Amino acid sequence: MSATLRRTIFAACRELGLDGDARHDLQLRVTGKTSLSDMDARELRLVVSEMKRMGFRLSRGPRKRAPRGDLRFAHVLWRLLNEAGVVKVPGAKGLNAFIRARFEAKWGHLPIDIDAMRDADQINDVVEALKAWCVREGIELER
16 A cells, blocks of 8 residues: 555656655655655555645556557557647547547447447548548658
């Protein structure tokens, strides 16, 4: 439990942009101790709680890798569009919204998440639409 709490604290520091000195100051203010190794689980939880109060949001871990190469390629194309600054909502949430807006009328039904798609023709439609958007935006795709 303590190791998990320590990892959470370090993740929160990255998210909040706290360096080592700022983290030590926060820990001293909350628990009276500067070193994580001197803290028990209750004190570590107090530090995490304070970081949440400061804006840290505990994620559910990294997104799992898409099950198929063509789906992974769709994610890569979406990331390239995001890096170019042309998408409004980054990540899978934005990609799923794009698919709903672009293909719902054509297909009549959609999976909740792109990674649940299995129809190769539909996945190809998504990839081709994303590639065309990249071309319009001047984003070079490696061959």
